[in-house]
Amino acid sequence: MSEEQGGPVLGSTLAEWLKAREETKLHLRSVAPPVDPIWVQRLADLLATERSWQDQYTDLIALGRHDQRFPPSNR
Known part of the structure; x- marks a missing residue:
């Protein structure tokens, strides 16, 4: 959906x-376990976002x- 149609513009987000x-x-x-805790926190924040x-x-x-409901998945 384009911005002209009034829909969300998702290009930059995607x-x-x-x-x-x-x-x-x-x-x-590139890292061996255990993974850096600071990086794990950044990943958790990213996933929440x-x-x-x-x-x-x-x-x-x-x-x-x-x-007004999102359709259920067929999977």
Whole structure:
């Protein structure tokens, strides 16, 4: 959905999320257990932010449905 249509603009958010995922993969390949506690905290913060973003996005999508609910997954 484009900004002109009144929908959310997700390009920059998606780019940052993908960048964070790649950084996480690179970091996990480069460290031996135990993982640095400061890095683990940063990951926990990132995941909480991602979860919040997913909840907000789900709510936005639900606004366009007749029943105002996000459809259940088919998985």
